[in-house]
Amino acid sequence: MSHLHRMEEQTRGSAEELRRAVVIGGGIGGMMAARVLADHFDEVVVIERDHIPPGVENRPGVPQARHLHFLMKRGLMVVEQLFPGVRADLLAAGSHLLDQGTDFRILYRYGWSPRVKLGLELITFTRPLLEATIRRHLLPHPKVRFVEGFEVAGLSSRADLSAVTGVRIVPRRRGEGESEEQILQAELVVDSSGRTSPAPQWLESLGYAAPEEAEVDAFWGYATRIYQPPAHIAKDWQTLLVMNRPPYQPRAGIIQPIEGGRWLVSLAGVMHDYPPTDDEGFLNFARSLSAPDLYNAISQAKPLTRIWGYRRTSNRLRQYDRLSRLPQGFVALGDSVCAFNPVYGLGMTLTGLEVEELARCLRTSDGGRTLDPLAFQKAVGKLVTAPWALTTGEDLRWPATQGGEITAKVKLLHWYIDQVIRLIPQSPEVFLAFQEVNHMIKGPESLFRPRVLFRVLKQALAPAKAAPKTLPVPATVHAGAEARTSTVTLHR
Ligand SMILES: Cc1cc2nc3c(=O)[nH]c(=O)nc-3n(C[C@H](O)[C@H](O)[C@H](O)COP(=O)(O)OP(=O)(O)OC[C@H]3O[C@@H](n4cnc5c(N)ncnc54)[C@H](O)[C@@H]3O)c2cc1C
Incomplete structure (x- = not known):
């Protein structure tokens, strides 16, 4: 049976008969989004371009999965x-x-x-284990269809372009008679196709402005x-x-x-x-x-x-929240909106918080019938603001970083976080405060709570101590991109 026919069989009926949501991408964000959509729609179709390997294996669509x-x-x-x-x-x-x-x-x-x-x-x-485990929990849901090996190539819309009405799909491996594009209708399309999402171009082709992008690359x-x-x-x-x-x-x-x-x-x-x-x-x-x-x-x-x-590690933010309009029936979340430098390990947690926001919006919009895409993107923008400031702020400490600006606020943040990090080895309390922010249990403002602030100020006002002599400064690093350091030095 061809992929196309199999997919037609897998996706029952049309959007006129049932309320269908489509999720673009079956990664972490896509699977979480599908789960919350299934509480409100008759059918949720996840379109994933990869063929999912049978066991706990890597797949080409998430090249980051081999890493921590x-x-x-x-x-x-x-x-x-x-x-x-x-x-x-x-x-x-x-x-x-x-x-x-x-x-x-x-x-x-x-x-x-x-x-x-x-x-x-x-x-x-390993990331494949996480994905496989979540998938095993998602797939038995009676309202969720996971369609593998199909790529979303664009959006379909109403004639007056006011609303997205579905997605244009092509099979990844094209056999005889399978090169044709197919339209899968949907009342709501959620883009969770990750860092390389072409959604801005799709929106432009419908006559909408693409979101502006901010990028900070260290x-x-x-x-x-x-x-x-x-x-x-x-x-x-x-x-x-x-x-x-x-x-x-x-x-x-x-x-x-x-x-x-x-x-x-x-x-x-x-x-x-x-x-x-x-x-x-x-x-x-x-x-x-x-x-x-x-x-x-x-x-x-x-x-x-x-x-x-x-090496694809820049912080890249698409500012959907600043657009003046978006078509009805389309939202974006996860790395498709904001992909962070992975060193801070935030991406999946933040994506989860965005999915929680989607669940909230669905509950307050009659199950998505009156969902305002711009309001959702503004809420995502708010979730992203503090982590963006922290991660890009840290990356701006490196002289070779491109994008972003070292404003007075960034300098103050650098100074304060540096004081906090300086306190960590001797203060379990400050360590806890720092990690609560990392784990997104508390917001960054909690680093300014009185007990932490007091310690920071006390330390800052104390006579300067000499830099720890066990931490040498490898002189070569400043020489630029090609610089290398080889000294091993810090010991407990
Ligand atoms: C090196 C590295 C390490 C990381 N470590 C961590 C960590 O420790 N902790 C953490 O929380 N986060 C980490 N992250 C971030 C994390 O990987 C992402 O934030 C997270 O995967 C985002 O989920 P997503 O669903 O938006 O995108 P993804 O998980 O990337 O999924 C996108 C999916 O969409 C599919 N797709 C793409 N285009 C199409 C299309 N046109 N049609 C159909 N399907 C499509 C892809 O095949 C893929 O399955 C790391 C990232 C990197 C790069």
Whole structure:
């Protein structure tokens, strides 16, 4: 049976007979959105361009999936609320639920994180395991159809262009008679097709303005490899994270436990200091981090995979919320609207919060019948504002960063966050405040609560201490994009 016919069979009836929503993209945002739409529509069709592999495997549509992925506490809460049991299933499959305090060793700019229980857990996995687990919970839903191997090529609209009426679909693998485009009608179309979403062009072709884009790029790159840990290793961590040190030390690395008792090791470099993807280069890069612990650990471990690289890491925001009009029946969320530099691990959690907002809008708009797309995009814009300011602000610490502006507000933020990070090694309370913001349990304003503010001011007013002599400044890094540092230096 052809893909086209199979899809026609899979998508029953027409939008006149039933209320149908279409979700573009079956990634994390798409699956979460489908779940909330199913509470209001008769049918929800998820169109995914990839053919989904049978097991827990990578697929071409989410190239980022080979690299470090975890869910912050807030993100896990959202996923678990939408799909009760996902957390237990992940743990049963070998995921790790880790306390951000006791299970982590984190080397910040001014020293190691305190070993205290924070009550902020994050869950680790490979991204394919997360996707496969959520998919297993979504697919049995009687109202959800997951259509694989079809790509959305555009939107269809009313003759007067006032509303989107569906999507134009083409099969990914075209066989005989399958090159034709098909229109799938829908009352609501949700774009969750990720960072490369062509939705702005689709809107333009309907006579609407494309959203303006803001981009801040610090030129981060990742290299990732999975290891079998050594049978015996003296360590006091589950996850080891060695941070970089702006503006001097551009390199960072992490060892994260994943399913199968394995380690996922990601190295990251900023300002074009991309980690190499060959054996020797990868190890040398690991050796050049600000502490030798990560290198020591992986040099005793057995590589299980090749090394994968990734460089599409800019912060990119499409300002749908600033448009003066949008057609009825179309909204966008997830990376399609705002894709962050992944180093901060925010993307899936924020996408989850946007889906929660979609659920709220559906509840207050008669199940989507009177949904105002601009109001939804404005709400998404509000959710994105603080994380955008924090992540781009951090990236603006690096001299090679393109886009954005170092305003007085950014300078103040740099100073304040730097003071907070300086306090972390000696203050469990400040560490908790910092991580509550990272986990999106509290907003960034909580970093200014009196007890934290007081400590920051006390520290700032104290006579300046000499910079920690164990953190040297590799002089070569300032030389520009090609610069490399090889000194290993910070010890506990
Ligand atoms: C290296 C890296 C590491 C990351 N680590 C983390 C982390 O630790 N924690 C975290 O929370 N976030 C992390 N992120 C961010 C996270 O991957 C994204 O924020 C998240 O996947 C966004 O979900 P989405 O549904 O918007 O897009 P995606 O998950 O990218 O899904 C988009 C889907 O749409 C499909 N698609 C695209 N175009 C079409 C089309 N025309 N028709 C049909 N289907 C289409 C794609 O095949 C894909 O399945 C990381 C990102 C990167 C790059």
